[in-house]
Amino acid sequence: MELIGFAFFQRALFSALLAGIACGIVGVWIVTMRISFIGVAISHAAFAGALLGLVLGKSVIFFSFLFSFLACAVLGPLSDKGQLHPDTSIGIIFSSTVGLAFLFMGVLPEGKSQALNLLWGSILTITHQDTILLVITVALLIIVSILFFKELQSVIFNREMAKASGISATIFFYLILFLSGMTISTTLKSVGGLLVFALVINPAAAAYQITYSLKKMYLLSTLFGVLSGWGGLFLAAQFNLPAGASIVIVSTVIFIFSVLFSPKRVNNEN
Amino acid sequence: MKNIKIKLNNVSVGYLTETVIHGLSTEIAEGEFVGLFGPNGAGKTTLLCAINGLAQITEGNLYIDNTEFNIFNENKFRRVMGYVPQRFDIDPKIPILAEEVVSMGRYGKTGLLRFPSTKDKDFITEVCALLEIQYLLKKPFGQLSGGERKRVLIARALVKDPEIMLFDEIFAWLDVKMIDRVIAIIREIQIKKRITTLMVSHDIEIIKTLCARIIWMEDGKIFFDGDRENFLKKLKAKQWN
Numbered sequence: 001m002e003l004i005g006f007a008f009f010q011r012a013l014f015s016a017l018l019a020g021i022a023c024g025i026v027g028v029w030i031v032t033m034r035i036s037f038i039g040v041a042i043s044h045a046a047f048a049g050a051l052l053g054l055v056l057g058k059s060v061i062f063f064s065f066l067f068s069f070l071a072c073a074v075l076g077p078l079s080d081k082g083q084l085h086p087d088t089s090i091g092i093i094f095s096s097t098v099g100l101a102f103l104f105m106g107v108l109p110e111g112k113s114q115a116l117n118l119l120w121g122s123i124l125t126i127t128h129q130d131t132i133l134l135v136i137t138v139a140l141l142i143i144v145s146i147l148f149f150k151e152l153q154s155v156i157f158n159r160e161m162a163k164a165s166g167i168s169a170t171i172f173f174y175l176i177l178f179l180s181g182m183t184i185s186t187t188l189k190s191v192g193g194l195l196v197f198a199l200v201i202n203p204a205a206a207a208y209q210i211t212y213s214l215k216k217m218y219l220l221s222t223l224f225g226v227l228s229g230w231g232g233l234f235l236a237a238q239f240n241l242p243a244g245a246s247i248v249i250v251s252t253v254i255f256i257f258s259v260l261f262s263p264k265r266v267n268n269e270n
Numbered sequence: 271m272k273n274i275k276i277k278l279n280n281v282s283v284g285y286l287t288e289t290v291i292h293g294l295s296t297e298i299a300e301g302e303f304v305g306l307f308g309p310n311g312a313g314k315t316t317l318l319c320a321i322n323g324l325a326q327i328t329e330g331n332l333y334i335d336n337t338e339f340n341i342f343n344e345n346k347f348r349r350v351m352g353y354v355p356q357r358f359d360i361d362p363k364i365p366i367l368a369e370e371v372v373s374m375g376r377y378g379k380t381g382l383l384r385f386p387s388t389k390d391k392d393f394i395t396e397v398c399a400l401l402e403i404q405y406l407l408k409k410p411f412g413q414l415s416g417g418e419r420k421r422v423l424i425a426r427a428l429v430k431d432p433e434i435m436l437f438d439e440i441f442a443w444l445d446v447k448m449i450d451r452v453i454a455i456i457r458e459i460q461i462k463k464r465i466t467t468l469m470v471s472h473d474i475e476i477i478k479t480l481c482a483r484i485i486w487m488e489d490g491k492i493f494f495d496g497d498r499e500n501f502l503k504k505l506k507a508k509q510w511n
Contacts, residue, residue, distance in 0.1 A: 150380070157371065165348065167377060
């Protein structure tokens with residue numbers, strides 16, 4: 001507990017708060033729209049992009065953004081036109097982005113520790129600039145979620161029906177994809193390329209088990225995201241574990257409890 | 271002279287490699303109630319989807335109020351088109367209540383960065399009372415039965431205060447009492463507000479009761495287009511053959 005007095009730990013706690021909120025919001029969209037296969041592909045593309053940034057000695061976040069946006073640009077139209085079968089496409093995209101990531105890791109000119117940090121996350125070494133980017137991402141996500149609540153709700157309910165109501169459903173679908181890409185890119189460094197997706201899915205999937213209200217789902221998902229972040233950080237500090245992995249383990253435990261005590265489970269069993 | 275509300279000029283519609291509607295031309299006047307009849311796969315649902323732009327027109331042109339429907343004005347027209355789909359599968363756990371589904375029908379009309387006004391809410395309440403779905407409003411939409419969902423979706427289409435209604439097998443899943451109720455409501459609204467209506471149905475009794483004009487489709491083309499009496503004659507002749 002004496003760690004709380006240290007600036008780096010306080011910064012880590014603040015980053016975990018922001019990452020929890022950001023992933024919690026994006027998770028609501030991904031879980032309710034059942035597009036987790038797209039999210040997985042985006043997170044791996046972001047990871048590959050970050051490694052290319054390292055190889056080129058350029059901005060890791062910029063390349064991570066670039067790759068995740070490219071993934072959105074490829075996956076979005078395929079999904080939107082209903083031509084994408086998750087089983088096949090996820091296999092191809094997942095394996096190719098992981099292949100690219102390891103290729104870039106293989107040609108890294110210097111030591112591999114930076115690459116491993118991106119893989120597992122290093123929330124304790126987060127910089128001031130990373131935190132500012134996280135703040136911007138969270139602010140953008142909150143503003144979009146509030147201002148376009150009714151449009152996003154319509155798109156979540158059913159994209160075709162949203163279109164039939166005169167809502168630009170395709171634009172909102174792409175907005176969701178690009179904000180997902182942005183969130184994954186900015187949280188990559190703190191949680192890690194392999195684990196960030198769990199922080200997107202688990203808190204939202206846990207909230208999904210508990211409520212029939214979309215507004216409450218947003219709140220619960222962000223709450224579970226933050227609890228996962230903070231719980232993971234304290235576990236990591238207490239038992240000297242990797243922070244990213246601890247965060248994901250806590251989020252998984254929250255998910256398991258939510259399934260066990262889900263009122264929806266009781267309803268469906270009846 | 272009647273105003274032409276919907277005009278299809280040599281329209282073909284297809285999905286991926288398959289063409290479902292082949293060069294179809296027709297005009298539907300303002301306030302007309304048209305039944306779309308025909309066997310499975312005749313292209314009836316596709317025709318409704320082409321009119322609201324959910325299915326892509328590969329050839330020909332669609333005009334609404336004498337203006338060509340295109341990607342730049344599609345939302346403007348969709349905001350005055352109520353649409354009730356034939357099938358609607360949804361995750362039973364989806365965190366959306368029936369009242370939110372009804373309100374969504376009006377979101378396009380409400381516009382971006384605006385929330386439904388008191389007037390909007392009053393109108394929504396009025397439509398829900400008409401369809402007797404007030405007791406469903408606080409329930410999760412995914413937990414409703416097929417018939418209850420259908421009524422909620424009909425309310426969703428009506429809260430737009432539409433100028434055009436596109437109904438696809440709306441009576442499927444409804445019990446006999448509710449079919450009579452919905453027929454009465456649709457008839458009343460259609461006459462009072464002169465809503466141009468296209469209704470797909472397999473049920474000849476319902477088509478006879480509601481539709482003054484019937485378009486009979488087969489293999490993506492119009493097989494018959496005429497009034498109720500001639501439709502029944504054609505149907506009888508076809509059955510004898």
